[in-house]
Amino acid sequence: MALIVQKFGGSSVADAERVFNVAKIVTDTYKKGNDVVVVVSAQGDTTDDLIAKQMEINPEANKRERDMLLASGEQISISLLAMACEKLGVPAISLLGWQAGFQTTSAHTSARIKNVDGQRIRQELDQHKVVVVAGFQGINRHEDLTTLGRGGSDTSAVAIAASLHADLCQIFTDVEGVFTADPRKVKNAIKLKEISYDEMLELATLGAQVLNNRSVEMAKKYGIELEVLSSLTNKPGTIVKEKPKMEKMIISGVAKDCDIARISIKGIPNEPGFAFKVFSKLSAKDINVDIILQSVGTEGTKDIAFTVAADKGQEAVDTLNDNKDALGFEEVTLDKDVAKISIVGAGMESHAGVATKMFEALYNNNVNIQMIATSEIKTSVLIAKKDADRAVSAIHDKFFD
Amino acid sequence: MALIVQKFGGSSVADAERVFNVAKIVTDTYKKGNDVVVVVSAQGDTTDDLIAKQMEINPEANKRERDMLLASGEQISISLLAMACEKLGVPAISLLGWQAGFQTTSAHTSARIKNVDGQRIRQELDQHKVVVVAGFQGINRHEDLTTLGRGGSDTSAVAIAASLHADLCQIFTDVEGVFTADPRKVKNAIKLKEISYDEMLELATLGAQVLNNRSVEMAKKYGIELEVLSSLTNKPGTIVKEKPKMEKMIISGVAKDCDIARISIKGIPNEPGFAFKVFSKLSAKDINVDIILQSVGTEGTKDIAFTVAADKGQEAVDTLNDNKDALGFEEVTLDKDVAKISIVGAGMESHAGVATKMFEALYNNNVNIQMIATSEIKTSVLIAKKDADRAVSAIHDKFFD
Numbered sequence: 001m002a003l004i005v006q007k008f009g010g011s012s013v014a015d016a017e018r019v020f021n022v023a024k025i026v027t028d029t030y031k032k033g034n035d036v037v038v039v040v041s042a043q044g045d046t047t048d049d050l051i052a053k054q055m056e057i058n059p060e061a062n063k064r065e066r067d068m069l070l071a072s073g074e075q076i077s078i079s080l081l082a083m084a085c086e087k088l089g090v091p092a093i094s095l096l097g098w099q100a101g102f103q104t105t106s107a108h109t110s111a112r113i114k115n116v117d118g119q120r121i122r123q124e125l126d127q128h129k130v131v132v133v134a135g136f137q138g139i140n141r142h143e144d145l146t147t148l149g150r151g152g153s154d155t156s157a158v159a160i161a162a163s164l165h166a167d168l169c170q171i172f173t174d175v176e177g178v179f180t181a182d183p184r185k186v187k188n189a190i191k192l193k194e195i196s197y198d199e200m201l202e203l204a205t206l207g208a209q210v211l212n213n214r215s216v217e218m219a220k221k222y223g224i225e226l227e228v229l230s231s232l233t234n235k236p237g238t239i240v241k242e243k244p245k246m247e248k249m250i251i252s253g254v255a256k257d258c259d260i261a262r263i264s265i266k267g268i269p270n271e272p273g274f275a276f277k278v279f280s281k282l283s284a285k286d287i288n289v290d291i292i293l294q295s296v297g298t299e300g301t302k303d304i305a306f307t308v309a310a311d312k313g314q315e316a317v318d319t320l321n322d323n324k325d326a327l328g329f330e331e332v333t334l335d336k337d338v339a340k341i342s343i344v345g346a347g348m349e350s351h352a353g354v355a356t357k358m359f360e361a362l363y364n365n366n367v368n369i370q371m372i373a374t375s376e377i378k379t380s381v382l383i384a385k386k387d388a389d390r391a392v393s394a395i396h397d398k399f400f401d
Numbered sequence: 402m403a404l405i406v407q408k409f410g411g412s413s414v415a416d417a418e419r420v421f422n423v424a425k426i427v428t429d430t431y432k433k434g435n436d437v438v439v440v441v442s443a444q445g446d447t448t449d450d451l452i453a454k455q456m457e458i459n460p461e462a463n464k465r466e467r468d469m470l471l472a473s474g475e476q477i478s479i480s481l482l483a484m485a486c487e488k489l490g491v492p493a494i495s496l497l498g499w500q501a502g503f504q505t506t507s508a509h510t511s512a513r514i515k516n517v518d519g520q521r522i523r524q525e526l527d528q529h530k531v532v533v534v535a536g537f538q539g540i541n542r543h544e545d546l547t548t549l550g551r552g553g554s555d556t557s558a559v560a561i562a563a564s565l566h567a568d569l570c571q572i573f574t575d576v577e578g579v580f581t582a583d584p585r586k587v588k589n590a591i592k593l594k595e596i597s598y599d600e601m602l603e604l605a606t607l608g609a610q611v612l613n614n615r616s617v618e619m620a621k622k623y624g625i626e627l628e629v630l631s632s633l634t635n636k637p638g639t640i641v642k643e644k645p646k647m648e649k650m651i652i653s654g655v656a657k658d659c660d661i662a663r664i665s666i667k668g669i670p671n672e673p674g675f676a677f678k679v680f681s682k683l684s685a686k687d688i689n690v691d692i693i694l695q696s697v698g699t700e701g702t703k704d705i706a707f708t709v710a711a712d713k714g715q716e717a718v719d720t721l722n723d724n725k726d727a728l729g730f731e732e733v734t735l736d737k738d739v740a741k742i743s744i745v746g747a748g749m750e751s752h753a754g755v756a757t758k759m760f761e762a763l764y765n766n767n768v769n770i771q772m773i774a775t776s777e778i779k780t781s782v783l784i785a786k787k788d789a790d791r792a793v794s795a796i797h798d799k800f801f802d
Contacts, residue, residue, distance in 0.1 A: 016457040053481060056417040061484035068495050069480035072473040079470035080454060083462035094469050099544060120544075143500060143521075 002167035003125075004029055007039040007135065007157035012172060012231045013077050014044030022231060023084035025172070026130055030090050035125045037164065039135040039157040040081055042073025063108035064144055067137075071097070071145045074134035082132045092130040095120060097145070100131075101163075102138030102156065104146045111138060111146035113155065116163035133160060151212030158215045162222035169224050171211060172231035177238035178203065178210055181254040181396045185389055188400060192252055193236075194244030199252045200226075202344040202378045216240065250354055251345030254396045256388050258339045260290070261313030262370065264305040265320065267330025270296075275304065277327055278320065285319055287312045291340070291373040291382060301330070305371065307382060310336055338370065339388035342380040343395060355379045361398040367391045403568035404526075405430055408440040408536065408558035413573060413632045414478050415445030423632060424485035426573070427531055431491050436526045438565065440536040440558040441482055443474025464509035465545055468538075472498070472546045475535035483533045493531040496521060498546070501532075502564075503539030503557065505547045512539060512547035514556065517564035534561060552613030559616045563623035570625050572612060573632035578639035579604065579611055582655040582797045586790055589801055593653055594637075595645030600653045601627075603745040603779045617641065651755055652746030655797045657789050659740045661691070662714030663771065665706040666721065668731025671697075676705065678728060679721065686720055688713045692741070692774040692783060702731070706772065708783060711737055739771065740789035743781040744796060756780045762799035768792045 006026060013019050022040075030036045041047075050069050054061055078094035085092035101117030124131045135153025140146050148155055154171055161169035175183070176191055178200065183189040195203075197220035204213045210228055219226050219240065229237025268274050279289055290307040308316050313334050320332045348354045358379055362369060367390065371382035383391055407427060414420050423441075431437045442448075451470050455462055479495035486493035502518030525532045536554025541547050549556055555572055562570035576584070577592055579601065584590040596604075598621035605614045611629055620627050620641065630638025669675050680690055691708040709717050714735050721733045749755045759780055763770060768791065772783035784792055 016454075019458060050477070053417070053477070054484060057420060057481050058484040058488040061487060065480045065483045065487070065495060068483075068497075069477060072476040072480075075473040075476065076451070076454070076470060079466045079473075080458050082466050082469075083455060083459040086462060086466070087459040094466060096469075096546075145497075 001033040001035075003035040003037070003164055005037045005039065005157050005161040005164070005166045005169040006172065007153060007170065008041070008172045008231060009153065009174075010041040010044050010047065010077075011174060013040055013081060016080075019077075019080050019084045020088075022172075023081060023088050025231065026081075027085055027088045027090040030130050037121060037125070037131045037133060037160055037166070038081065039133050039153055039160060040074065040077045041135050041153040042070075043077045043080075046073040046076065067108045067145050067147045070147050071134070071137045074136055078132045078134045082130075085130050085132070090130055091128065092132055093124050094132040094134070095124070096134050097137035097156070098139035098143075100133045100160070102159070104138035104140055104148070106140040106142065106144075106146065108144075108146055110149035111140065113138060113148065113159045116159045118160070118163040121160070121164065151215070154212040154215035155218060158218045158222075158224055158226070161224045162218065166224065168227060169219065170227045170229060170237075171215075172229060173210060174230065174232070175210060175228075176230045176233060176235055177228050178240075178253065180252065180400055181392055182256065185256075186254075186393050186396050188396060190400060192238045194239045194241060195252050196244050196346055197240060197242060198377055199344050199346055200240045202342070202375075203253050203255050211240070250347035250351050251343045251399055253344050254392050254399070255342045255344065256339060256392050257342070258385055258388060259310045260307050260338055260340050260382075261310045261316075262305060262307050262335040262338045262382060263313065263316055263320075264303065264333045264335070265329050265331070266301075266303050266333075268302040268304060269328050270300050270302055274302070274327070278304070281319055281323055282308075282316055285315060287316050287319070291371050291380065293371045307338070307340065307371070337385045338382050339385045339391075340380050340382055341388065341391050341395065342378055343399070344378045346377050348379070349376050357398055358395055361394045362391055365390060365394040367394070402434040402436070404436040404438075404565055406438045406440065406558050406562040406565070406567045406570040407573065408554060408571065409442070409573045409632060410554065410575075411442040411445050411448065411478075412575060414441055414482060417481075420478075420481050420485045421489075423573075424482060424489050426632060427482075428486055428489045428491040431531050438522060438526070438532045438534060438561055438567070439482065440534050440554055440561060441475065441478045442536050442554040443471075444478045444481075447474040447477065468509045468546050468548045471548050472535070472538045475537055479533045479535045483531075486531050486533070491531055492529065493533055494525050495533040495535070496525070497535050498538035498557070499540035499544075501534045501561070503560070505539035505541055505549070507541040507543065507545075507547065509545075509547055511550035512541065514539060514549065514560045517560045519561070519564040522561065522565065552616070555613035555616035556619060559619045559623075559625055559627070562625045563619065567625065569628060570620065571628045571630060571638075572616075573630060574611060575631065575633070576611060576629075577631045577634060577636055578629050579641075579654065581653065581801055582793055583657065586657075587655070587794050587797050589797060591801060593639045595640045595642060596653050597645050597747055598641060598643060599778055600745050600747055601641045603743070603776075604654050604656050612641070651748035651752045652744045652800055654745050655793050655800070656743045656745065657740060657793050658743070659786055659789060660711045661708050661739055661741050661783075662711045662717075663706060663708050663736040663739045663783060664714065664717055664721075665704065665734045665736070666730050666732070667702075667704050667734075669703040669705060670729050671701050671703055675703070675728070679705070682720055682724055683709075683717055686716060688717050688720070692772050692781060694772045708739070708741065708772070738786045739783050740786045740792075741781050741783055742789065742792050742796065743779055744800070745779045747778050749780070750777050758799055759796055762795045763792060766791060766795040768795070
């Protein structure tokens with residue numbers, strides 16, 4: 001007997017049939033003698049429908065009212081799921097974010113969880129009920145509803161697991177687990193049995209959008225064992241934990257990120273402080289910079305290139321051009337036809353030549369590398385977008401065949 | 402400058418255009434220097450859609466979860482209305498039932514308001530905001546969401562008006578006010594300028610479904626002046642208050658109720674206690690009895706006839722037949738082809754012959770009277786359903802032409 005937190009996304013509860021599919025998983029877990037807390041998102045397109053209603057009325061509506069509107073979505077899904085569990089003969093109760101004790105900051109639409117007071121949940125578990133909790137939402141100190149922003153339900157689930165000292169937090173998705181590469185693109189992709197928090201974080205950042213980053217960070221902080229698995233197949237998924245069993249694999253995956261743009265600044269005066277000036281201007285606009293490459297150009301000037309999220313590309317260029325005179329560069333260009341390919345693996349620390357093997361795979365397949373960045377457990381390269389899928393397959397084959 | 406509570410039903414906020422129509426009324430009232438609290442129901446068909454979702458999952462779902470599901474409806478309408486007010490340049494904030502301080506009993510799906518703690522509303526009014534409150538809902542002492550049952554939003558509005566000592570509570574509907582008869586059926590129907598609480602209560606009970614009964618009772622108890630008016634025309638409506646100005650009218654209206662059934666019990670032994678036995682059996686099943694007529698039959702037996710709500714008719718007959726031997730009657734029959742026509746008016750107390758005038762109108766038009774019931778401010782007759790509209794017109798013409 002264990003205390004298990006299970007999280008289901010919006011597509012898993014999109015209609016009555018799927019609600020019952022989830023209720024089946026939940027009640028089966030309960031019938032095995034476990035205490036079960038379920039976290040659900042709003043049904044299927046509910047959130048999009050609500051946003052459409054808002055846009056019709058007031059696209060610039062203040063964020064407090066947007067949160068009030070959006071939080072109604074989970075209220076529908078939690079009550080329906082509790083009703084479905086009841087129908088399957090298992091007592092269940094639904095709780096809104098505030099009822100479940102989710103205290104958050106006041107940053108409407110992107111609030112952060114400050115604390116989860118698990119008293120009410122524990123009380124209902126003691127009554128042998130399945131507790132169905134609204135993900136994505138909480139309450140601030142003014143007693144106003146807040147939402148956690150995109151991927152917030154994953155974080156809700158991990159926060160409850162941490163608060164209740166749960167034995168396991170299962171995140172149900174539409175994939176069977178974490179793979180060594182995108183299984184829709186790479187035929188030989190292998191499902192990992194276990195992976196570390198750090199590797200998972202790198203993979204999430206790098207475009208393998210299986211788990212929300214904040215949720216993995218929180219799981220790492222509180223030592224919550226996560227399992228990523230499918231709500232459609234009855235198979236074990238991938239366990240995310242501090243020290244996974246090594247499976248004699250040097251890398252745990254190859255990831256692709258195409259939502260990226262490369263910005264190049266040419267003709268920079270060879271003086272100190274230029275990088276600081278550029279990146280402080282960008283961070284003031286909330287533009288995060290990823291890979292940075294600085295090179296000495298001709299005639300005593302320097303070039304600098306870096307990557308940003310694709311949807312921030314034009315804003316970054318505009319910001320730089322607005323400050324062109326103060327910064328004193330010659331030209332800035334934007335290239336959106338790029339992709340970042342990364343290999344991630346805790347084994348890289350101890351094994352030499354891992355990056356070399358990646359470069360070799362690219363060279364053999366005639367893929368040109370534009371930029372390179374490395375960390376302890378990751379090596380990333382920037383290449384042309386058209387080469388991305390081919391590069392992922394080539395690298396994956398090199399390591400896993 | 403006054404404190405005004407305005408209530409709008411679900412059809413008044415059914416789509417974006419109507420939400421803006423309501424926002425216009427609200428913000429115009431605000432711009433005249435008034436403090437405004439708005440109570441709204443769920444949009445148009447939202448409640449029906451939510452019930453359909455429930456029926457698909459679990460028709461017998463427990464009432465707590467049904468309340469959780471249904472209460473999401475007003476959450477959508479209040480946030481949209483607040484956004485619309487904001488769009489029209491007026492600061493507004495939406496509050497859920499529990500945020501607005503609605504404490505109710507625990508009787509899910511038909512909870513009663515125990516108290517409205519107006520602190521949060523007052524705080525927002527002090528910040529010069531329009532306060533948009535979710536009608537129909539509250540919270541019980543376990544911090545679970547409750548709903549007030551049909552017509553609950555009217556009661557919510559009056560309860561807020563009472564709690565805040567509002568100067569006026571406006572109930573916006575799809576009719577322009579309270580008429581001397583149904584204006585869709587009777588051409589000469591006149592809109593009343595003022596009417597007393599008691600007359601309004603009699604009219605509401607009698608099928609002129611303009612205001613929810615509980616809301617009028619509460620308004621009477623706390624002396625809240627109500628105005629019934631249309632959200633579509635910019636005209637004064639009907640004021641409901643303790644002592645309306647008399648408009649030289651003896652009666653204030655003619656009402657029709659067709660949702661009624663007549664039950665006749667024949668061959669009752671002429672012993673004491675029969676009526677008590679019959680009506681205690683029915684009240685044990687929550688069946689309310691209206692007009693009662695007892696007559697002496699032939700051969701020392703008695704007959705008794707009474708009316709109940711149409712949807713309770715068969716259940717009442719079944720209950721009586723189940724107890725036929727114990728009660729000792731000969732036969733019970735059910736007649737659904739009946740209608741109750743009533744005249745209501747405080748003037749009846751001081752004017753003789755009002756009922757006679759009604760009977761005369763019916764006689765002149767060849768309408769047969771089956772039963773008669775009277776109170777201080779009301780006279781009702783039971784007639785055949787097919788004669789109902791003709792009878793209302795005839796009586797109305799007699800009094801108002």
